[in-house]
Amino acid sequence: MPKDNHTYKIHFLPEDKLVDIEEGITVLEAAHKAEVYISSICGGVATCGKCKVVVEEGRVDSPYTPLLAPEEVAKGYVLACQTKALSDLLISVPPETRLEEGQILVTTEAKEARPGMVGGLVPGLEYSHDPLVKKLYIELAPPTMEDSLADYERLRLAIMLREGIKLECLVAELGVLKAMPRLLRESHWRLTATLADWAGTREILGLEPGDTAKNLWGVAVDVGTTTVVAQLLDMASARVIDTEASYNSQMKWGEDYIQRIIYATERPTSGGLDEMQRTIVNDINELISALTLRNGLRPEEIMALCCSGNTAMMHFLLGLDPTLIRKEPYIPTANSIPPLRARELGIDINKKAPLYCLPSVAAYVGGDITGGATAIGLDQQEALCLFIDIGTNGEVVLGNKDWMVCCSASAGPSFEGSGVRHGMRAAPGAIERLKITEDFQLSYKVIGNRNPRGICGSGLLDSISALLCSGAINKSGKFVRGTTPRVRESEEGLEFLLVEGPKSATGGDIVITQADISNLIRSKAAIYAAISTLLEAMHMKATDIQRVYLAGGFGSYLDIHNTITIGMLPEMPPERIHFVGNSSLAGSRLSLLSREAFSNVKEIASKMTYFDLMANPHFMEEFISANFLPHTNPDEFPTVYQELSRGVKAMD
Amino acid sequence: MEIPNIVERWSGEVTEVTLGATKEEGGTRKKIIKLGGANCIPYIDFEGCPGHRPVIAMDVLDIVPEEWPEVLLEPFKEVVSSPREWAKKCVEEYGADLICLKLDSVHPDKGNKSAEEAVKTVQSVLQAVEVPLIIWGCDDPRRDNEVMPRVSQAATGERCLLASATQDNYKTLAALCLADGHNLVTQAPVDVNIQKQVNILVTDTGFPVDRIVMFQTTGALGYGIEYVYSIQERERLAALSGDKWLALPILCNVGYESWRAKEAKARDEEAPGWGLARERGPLWETITAVTLLQSGADILRMLHPKAVKAVKKQIEALYTNNA
Known part of the structure; x- marks a missing residue:
């Protein structure tokens, strides 16, 4: 048979982008080429079912998948990662698969500081203003x-x-x-x-x-696995001028960084790592460009850049080989990165401007944590503190001014809205708070006060707590049939109806499924198990913890009480728990504005003792034990058990 | 020099569970069994009270076992088609403390018999013997949820032990046991946390904790016995340390698991040099049982009369030979 290389034109709607592809290329790859964002968690191996698109015109080769419902198949839905063109195609990307533009909520409330000082995230914490x-x-x-x-x-x-x-x-x-x-x-x-x-x-x-001392600008960046946030700073007055956030475009290669490392290392010849680096640099450039444009500046006027992120993200940013991070014994190329010229990486600011990177502790505890610890002044606290940053990895630090231990647990991205059917990030249209009354009426608050499109981390946390307290799920997180008509059968088992189609932005029902709940419980169990393992390693108890600082991209709000009800955090007086928002960004900003803060970050990085949970025999045990609502040991959650038993018949 | 007293005292005690009900108690059993009560590590009885003696439940099937090796079938060959006679023989001839009636015939792949037939079987066995009864479903959740309600009702007041409730299917069985006055087996896949979780879920439905017997899917000698051993040992240590959710009697499915091992069931001609099958099989079952006794087992489900005899002797020795 003669070799016959067809090329096809793929037309993506609603973005109206056209791309030519060769035969055998998947629609997902075509979308990457056309720079059309299609949600994909699994990195294109047909396990997540997120990359649903509709074939409007044309013929495709698309194998059967149980991830699509029969009515979806009837409407022309396919999984982009499994679908190849057999002709020119018109593809429409449905709202749930698209990445909607829009501001991602940023919370980094710096506290007031005295003149000549810059404030951290807790009252009274200051570093000298010395950029x-x-x-x-x-x-x-x-x-x-x-x-x-x-x-x-x-x-x-x-x-x-x-x-x-x-x-x-x-x-x-x-x-x-x-x-x-x-x-x-x-x-x-x-x-x-x-x-x-x-x-x-x-x-x-x-x-x-002449005197231009007042004209000095810098940008602090939180390079997150899911979200990239940049903040424009007036370095002379230590003021935050503006903040801009976007999704990390590397997400198209998998929503957790391990997937991305695999992608990059499996394509050494085709430049997988370069592609990864270009993508993140591009994201940062776009953020800086938006910030400068909006504030009447030119990018060349930005004289300094500071980035914080997990170890893998810093490797990607710098183009360092991340392969060994995921292989035993988990060795990064560098934990502390010397200052570099930002231009060397292709970052479009003043050609002399340095890039500072916050140092990591180990392969799985990065500059987002050392920076965060500085922003809350962990190393200056007399009291025993617990600092938790909940992202795709949940990092936990325990300590005070005398010592600090840390670890990282793979929590999964569910509290960032990924791996959850109608999960989304904290952006307009996301349900951020939710309550269920005794007669199963729902009340919720949506970011941007509009019809909801999905549900973000804080809303999901509220949901689990509310479902448990209402009896719609049991302590295993399994739906209880017959509690309310909202618990209903679906193709994939039971689900709970949160918002009826007519009230949602997409027109479809917003539900939380059995699988969603299992994912969320696993996430919270990983966090709790990490906390227990660290406490056990230090021969301490949860009651010894005097303050908890909880950071993460939940949104602008988090119901502290619910973090205890579902057993994510140990039972303790709620006033001990403080939600600090994006502490990584705060660490980056403080470093840029204060050499004292920056040297503090470096000192913290050298002081922290890293506990590897993968090598820890207790962790799995603790995890299974925490994989229950709130926990398998009622002794650890006496108050929650008491509250829950009020709804349960008394034991005879 | 005076030798210091190093006796360890524990704060917890295994909850006492009663199987079987006499006429005065609303049943028809002549013999009842009490389990639990231990407040020390198994057989370290100078430290406390070892509690009630472990008991042996002999399995009776409501279908003719097809895959049993000849050595195992031989003692029952005249009674395998009659659960009633089979049960009688186990109690009267082989000394079973109680009977575990396994309702395999309702399983969709093993006859898919109706609930009525299962009820008849249960009634006939209840009439045939005076010992308490364990009624074990067919382990197909859908069929068990259909059949067990009828069976449970037919045995109302007899304080049977119904099996088994799992993390994913516990509601029906717990409700039945509560309504009809039975005890309940909760099952976990060799995992102490999950065992505790099932126990919590079951009691959340209002079921009293002192009517639960725990079951960690047993592994036989050579087939994971060490995992089961250490899990059961941990359950007992948790019980003694005051964890009421794990302070419950433990059941082991010794017979079925032992006779799945090729070392037990291989015929003489298949395994020359392994010793005679008629000795080897019962020995495999005996060693499995005796090992698990040390971890704190309270009920041993067993099959071969020779093994039953040997284990009974061992239990007797454990409780009397203190000299």
Whole structure:
């Protein structure tokens, strides 16, 4: 048979994007090529069923999958990752598969600080306002026959006196020296120097005539597995000017980073890692571009960038090989990254501007945690604190000013809205709070006050708690038939109707399924098991914990009480628990604005003791024990058990 | 020099569960069985009270067993088609403390018999013997949920032990046992946490905790016995430490599991050099039973009369030979 390579045109709606593909390419791959976002958790191996699209016109080769309901198949639904074109195609991407544009909620409420200080996320926590990149207005005495110091030495001496640093710690590039004599004289010896902290030395990045010390901008970024958040900072006044967030476009290669590492390492020749790096750099560039445009700045005016993220994300950002992170004994290329020129990575800001990365502790505890710990001042607390950052991985830190231990549990992305039928991130249209009354009436609050499109982390947490308290699920998280008509049969077993079609934004019912609940319970069990394992390792009890700081992308609100009811956190007085929002971003911002905070982050990274849960025999035991609502040991949740038993017949 | 007293005292005690009801109690049993009561590690009886003696329940099937090796079938060959006679023989001739009636015939693959027939079988066995009864479903959740309500009702007041409630299917059985005055077996897949979870779920339906017997799907000698052993040992230690959700008697399915082992069932010609099948099979069952006794088993479901005899002797020795 002669080789006959067809190419087909694929037309994606509603984005109206066209792409030519060769025969044998899947619709999902075509969408990547066309830069059309299609939700996919499993990375294209037909296990998640998220990449549903509708074939409007054309012929396809699409094998049978139990992930599609018969009525969906009748409407032309296929899984994009399993479907290949046999002709030109018109594909429409339904709302549930699309990534809706829109602001992702950002919560990083910095506390008020005194003048000359910048505030952390807890009251009274301050770091001195001393940015990693700063501007100094300098007035120099012109040289005379008696004072014949060279130009550079004259400038260095002035900086040395102002900053209290040693002369040999000050460096500059050739270009700065070349431009200096003329600039000094034309500016009449009144000029502004931009100075960057460069791992122990300071570099003169540039000189400007006159006083421009007030014009200095930097960007702090939280490079999350799911969400990337960038914040524009006025470095001179330590003010947050604006914040912008977007989804991490790497999601198309899998929603957890292990999937992405596999993708990158399985394609060494076709540049899987480069692709991954370009994608995240592109996301950051777009955020910076949006921030600068909206605030009347040019990207070249951004003089500093600071990024925090988990170890794998930092590897992707820098283009470092992440392969060994997922293989025993789990060794990252680097935990502490020296400052780099952001331009080297293709980040589109001033060509001299440095990029600072917050240091990691280990392969599974990254700069988002060391930064977060700095933002809550964990290392300054007398009291025993627990710091938890709930994301795709749930990282847990236990400690105070004297010691810190940490670990990371694979919690899964369900509290970020992934792996849940109608889950979504905390964006407009997401149900963020939910209550169920005794007669199974629902009340809920939707972000942006509109018809709901799905449900985000805080809403899901409320749902589990409400379903448990109402008796619609038992302590195993299994639906109880006959409690309410809202518990109903579906193709995949029982489900609970949250919002009827006419009241939703998509027109379809919003439900929570048995599988969703199992995923959420597994997530909370992983967090609780990580906490128990750390406590056990330190021979401590939950009652010893005096403060809990809970961080994560749940949204702007989190019902603390429900975190205990479902057994995600140990039972304790709720006033001990504080929701701090995005602490990774706060860590990044504080570092950029305060060299003191940045060195604090580095110190925390070197102080934290890492516990590997994978090698820990107790973890699995604790996990199974926590895989129950609230927990298998009633002694650990006496109050919750008491509250729940009120709805249960008394034991005789 | 005085030797210090190092006797360990425990705070917890295994809950006492009663099987069978006499006429005065609303049943027709002449013999009742009490389980539990231990407040020390099994057979470390100088530290406390070892509780009630373990008992042996002999299995009676309501179908003619097809896959049993000859050695196992031989002692029952005249009675295998009559559960009534079979049960009688187990009690009168082989000394069974109680009978475990296994309702295999209602299973869709094993005859799919009706609930009426199961009820008749249960009634005939109840009439034939005076010992308490374990009534074990066919382990097909759908059929069990249809048949067990009828069976349970037919045995109302007899304080039988009904089996088995799992994490995914416990409501019907728990409700029946509550309504008809029976005890309940809760089952877990060799996992102490899940065992506890099932017990909590069952009591959440209002079922009293002192009518539960726990069952960790048994593994025979050479087939995971060490896992089951350590799980049961942990349950007992938890019980003694005051965990009321695990302070319950333990049941082991020794006979069925032992005779699945090829070492037990292989014929002489299949395994020359392994010893004679008529010794080997019962020995396999005996060793499995005696091992699990040490972990704190309270009810042993057994099959071969020779093994039953040997294990009874062992129990007797454990409880008398303290010199």
